Amino acid sequence: MSNSGYNSQNGAGGQPYTNGPSPNPVVLQPPGQGYGMAGQPLYSNQIPAKTPLPPVNAPAPGLYNSGPYQNAPPLSTYQHATPTSASAQSFYPGSQNPPQPAWQYGVPPPRGAAPLRPVGNHVTSVPSSAPTPPSSSGYSVAPPFASHNASHPPGPPPPPVSLNSYAHPGPTPPSMSPVPPQPYLPGRPPYAGPAPPAMRPTAPPTGAPGSATPPSPHHPQHEGAGQPPGLGDVTKAAHAFDHLETGVKHIAGLPPPPLPGANRPMGHSYPTLPPGYQNMAGPPNASSVPPGQQPYSPAAQPYQQPSVGPAQLSPSMAAMSLQTQTPEALRVVNLLQERNLLPQGATPAPTPCLPQDLQRVNCNPEVFRCTLSSIPQTQSLLNKAKLPLGLLLHPFKDLSQLPVVTSSTIVRCRSCRTYINPFVSFLDQRRWKCNLCYRVNDVPEEFMYNPVSRSYGEPHKRPEVQNPTIEFIAPSEYMLRPPQPAVYLFVLDVSHNAVETGYLDVVCQSLLDNLSTLPGDTRTKIGFITFDSTIHFYNLQEGLSQPQMLVVSDLDDIFLPTPDSLLVNLNECKELVQDLLKALPQMFVKTMETQSALGPALQSAFKLLSATGGRVSVFQTQLPSHGVGALKSREDPNLRASAKDIQHLSPATDFYKKLALDCSGQQVAVDLFLLSGQYCDLASLGCISRYSAGSIYYYPSYHHQHNPAQVECFQKDLKRYITRKIGFEAVMRIRCTKGLSIHTFHGNFFVRSTDLLSLPNVNPDAGFAVQMSIEENLVDMQVVSFQAALLYTSSKGERRIRVHTMCLPVVNSLSDIFAGADVQAITGLLASMAVDRSVTASLSDARDAMTNASIDSLSVFRSSVLTIQQPGLLAPRCLCLFPLYILALLKQKAFRTGTSTRLDDRVYAMCQLKYQPLSYLMLMIHPSLYRVDDLTDEGALNVSERTIPQPRILQLSVERLTRDGAFLMDTGSVMYLWVGKNCNPNFLVQVLGVPNYAAVPQSMNQLPELDTAESIRTRTFIGWLREQRPFFPILHVIRDESQQKAGFMQNLIEDRTESALSYYEFLLHLQQQVSKRRAEVRRRKLLMNSEDRMNRIVGYSKNDGESNVDRPGMKPRFHLDLDRTEPWSTPVPSGRLSPFATAVTSSNHHGEVLERRGSPVLESGDMLIGDVEEEVATGALRQRSQGEMQGDGVSRSPRRGLQKYLSRFDDAMRLRGQVAGAKSSQDSNSEPEELDSFRLFRLFGSVILAIAVRVFVCKYLSIFAPFLTLQLAYMGLYKYFPKGEKKKKTTVLTAALLLSGIPAEVINRSMDTYSKMGDVFTDLCVYFFTFIMCHEILLLFGSEIP
């Protein structure tokens, strides 16, 4: 079956439920990195565990020898003693955050300790439920949750108490009641009908009793939007458990729960699954189909059982907090004050708020993910939200369980060809309704029979309808020609430079080792080409005694010397191939040829493969210099750092692109391995892989002696590359519900049609991104679906279709959209978009666009979603990492400026951004920093008998480093182990195997295998990190003097560098921009008001009242709009922040800095100090100046009577300033008034108009007519013209009005109206003046013009 071919090298990470009980269960468990699966799977995995439940519960009482209600005391401590949980509860807009110690530099994160207790509670809860299972057989359906929940209610002790009662100690049960009990229908209920209520039960005020909870937006099951399991969601999760529990209990027939209506659909559906199916109904991609796969489930049970244990709690809590998600995702975070926002482990994907039965079968977010897990109803709503809408896919990911279906007919919609999926609705047994185009289709006869349960008449229980990810083995009609065999061609550079690097040995050796594991069947073919300034072919025909080399030196007209014997069957000619591989490294040792004819070599490779298709692996070590496709060096090393805008990001020639298209047409993919010390023009060379769906590997300065770390990395990558799964002649089509449309693709492929990607090869490490727009309003839809279907030929020569389907809810309010925002996906998509932008426009453009994206979304959130305005930079909880990620992107190799970056490195980083799947991409964008010198087994993960410690992820800042520690930074492709100068000698000896710090070698790339607990822990941890990705990260052990230190420091993105802002400065910049935008919006609103009044006077009705929210001149698409680009990269003078914040921050800074003075990283420390001092200075300055002003006002006022009036006037003006919101944020720095070009234009226009009217039309028309038309048009268009920042003008008129006692408020309102009337008046004056002048002149000259 399908599992056979899986290379689950990175599979282990994806299964959080494989966790075992941890030795010390009291400690908060960081969620497994594979969170993606944790949400659903975790829950559903419990089902198979049904029968073994008793043993599960049994150990718990043993561990915690407690009676059923012993948990009461811990609970009370829980409520009182954990400050974090209290603050976490205050996410409701109404409640004020108790000011957490702002911006906690150096303050030990409060999270570490606090959550322990809540978890402890959960733990203790286990025993409390222990007595219940015996009471009912059905209870065991949802063992873990039930058991945890029951313990929670602090007040009412009896077992049936639901968690709701925890939230409301009173009996108020309204929370869950909107869900009507849904009787289980034979087919899943069509979600148009009963689903909505289930989907949005109005979230109950589940907060802590007493906290003000406004009716929260409905996002009940919004799972874990960026929610770190640390800060207090523990409590919320607890609520969620309760809800679940109530449902389950109800079913189970326990004593009637307090909420009779609280049945969740899933509660019903599970027990009714056919017995044969129950084992399979688990994780979304749990195998369901062929009976052959069933043995898996029992095998998996040992893993699943322990997961019931307490150690599992926190991940499961994060996953299970269904009901209370809304407040969590939308909880307002003041980014300027809360520092510790990083989640403890991996950031989970938010879970769309779908009815449970739909969510249960939704696609794994690691495979298929949307930037907005709630789709806006209309494009205008999407534009308003200013978040990009798109999908991120990892379609060919190695999955550990994948149902495979073989059937003669594949059921698809007849009009849109959608594959049948879990989200279709069955009208009756014979008809189903497509969820993408809403066509009603017939169920074919074969589909009525369910091979899993061997029953007839239950089409809705077929595996196709139960699994969001499924693979079909295509029947013969899907292939008009026989599926292609696996064909591999290796094109090797053997010029002098290449031989010098010594890569040939590695390649040949790896191939020799893995020749037998090369995916393929008996038809597998293999061939070799080497090239320098000529092309060498190798005749490997069976029967030859040794490989025969054929040299073609005519590069202008490449021909294949013996076309049929260059590609040979691997099995038949294995010896010859092995001979060649053994001989190859020695053959060119003495070569003096320095030229490289890559272009012709690729052409010949294409010719060789064009008959069959297949994979070409090109190894290149220098700039191609000979024949077609020769390139010239375009990089000027001196400009690397200084250049304002990076040139040469786009290809120099289209040769490679065209060749790639030819290859794509012939189903040939080209993978490029670039091992070069010098500039290789990856921007041009990369095209060959980009458009033929290949992959690119780049090993800068590879050398077999000088750079052993790279060699190891190359070896490991090569092994993975050779043995990984591969799909040939693939196409991928992405369909979405009618109304949505795809408009741009990102990744490596050729776009063959507007929704079809042509992928000559598909590999499991390729990711794709897609941008979408909403073309028709989705008003009457509850959910939309997306389906990605990948048709490929497996290496065994089977034609297969892998189908992923995802379903997302449609929402119609901005707050719901924000609540569903997936910050990682958004970042990934933005990165891809920015890569495109930097190629088509410029790098600075792309950088500005990214900054604007974050400013836009935050300001929209602030102005449209937030009801209560607070000072500071506010972000919803789900987007609180957005600015950090954007800053990380700006400092990423691909986009950074100011730092010396080699062009190839930059281009390679860009390729990675577009090509890597999101999970790996995030590490490249925002590396993880761990402290590793004090690894403990606390909270460790247990995977296949290994104990993997789980240290916290630290902020990427120098301040987190201490000289007495050792820190591991994981940047995806490289890992740095930074050893502090005063590092614990224990660590040095036990882990690094050196006696003292001075003995740490300058370059050290692996940890010695010592037999100490510390060493084992560290090595398992690093090994575990490595296993999670398909490429091999090198480990650099660095100390202060190491060369690699710069690389390490550059990744500390929260710190300031000489050319880039620190995180805090960046936030300040964002805040400034956001408040500027807000001021703009408000001013426009006021303007509209006054205009309204004006219009009422004129008698002219305004027709578009909405446009005041939309900024004028907006491009229709939100993304990366650059209209109002403020160059931000110049260090910004710290804008106004509340004095409180400044004070706190600066003091913290100071404390921090003092503490860090002696830290080994001095330059950054110094930078920090400078930074801080600057800030302190400005803060002080500002305070002083304010003080002076006030003092002056006080002393001056009593001088004279008139002064009194004037001061009153001043007050009024100040009030006016506040009301108008103009410059509310930065009244301190006065900008020079910009030239109002429109004003000039208007005056100029009046003059011209006057002349024109006098000269031409004065006879026929009233001379006023055109002018009045113009004025009217102007007033209509006024709001669309950019308006410069207006100075508060103290006009005589205003003064008079104020003095006459008219309230300032009123004056403010009418001020704009007056100013506009003034404008009109000016225009009229100019007009008449010119007209009269014109008239006089004409009279004077007595011209004959009439």
Add this chain to the structure above:
Amino acid sequence: MAFTFAAFCYMLTLVLCASLIFFIIWHITAFDDLRQDFKNPIDQCNPARARERIRNIERICNLLRTLVVPEYCIHGLFCLMFMCAAEWVTLGLNIPLLLYHLWRYFHRPADGSEVMYDPVSIMNADILSYCQKESWCKLGFYLLSFFYYLYSMVYTLVSF
């Protein structure tokens, strides 16, 4: 009745304008051609069909590209001629399009030979729809200007 240079200009542009209209119509059909794809899964998933399709796209793009420069040249010629004939109004009508053409030409992808209509990106829906809209607008413009030239030609021939 005078056969001035202006009249000659209008006559020539009339003919050339007709050719431009044909260019544009060809463009529009080509984009339609690109957009339509066989919905039949068996057809589109067939590797042989893939080859054909990619060739097709490349061919269309190549043809489109070969038409771009002539079109721009012809339109530039219009402007030049109207300038020489001192037909300022007509020139003024054509200037915006001329500027647009210049902008379009200088913002093409940087790699060498290709003017625009890059086969690798043309199938992205937003680019395709942009190109389509552009063609329709141009078609309208050329049609209107065709009649305008006709009228002007008659006018210049008849007057004086």
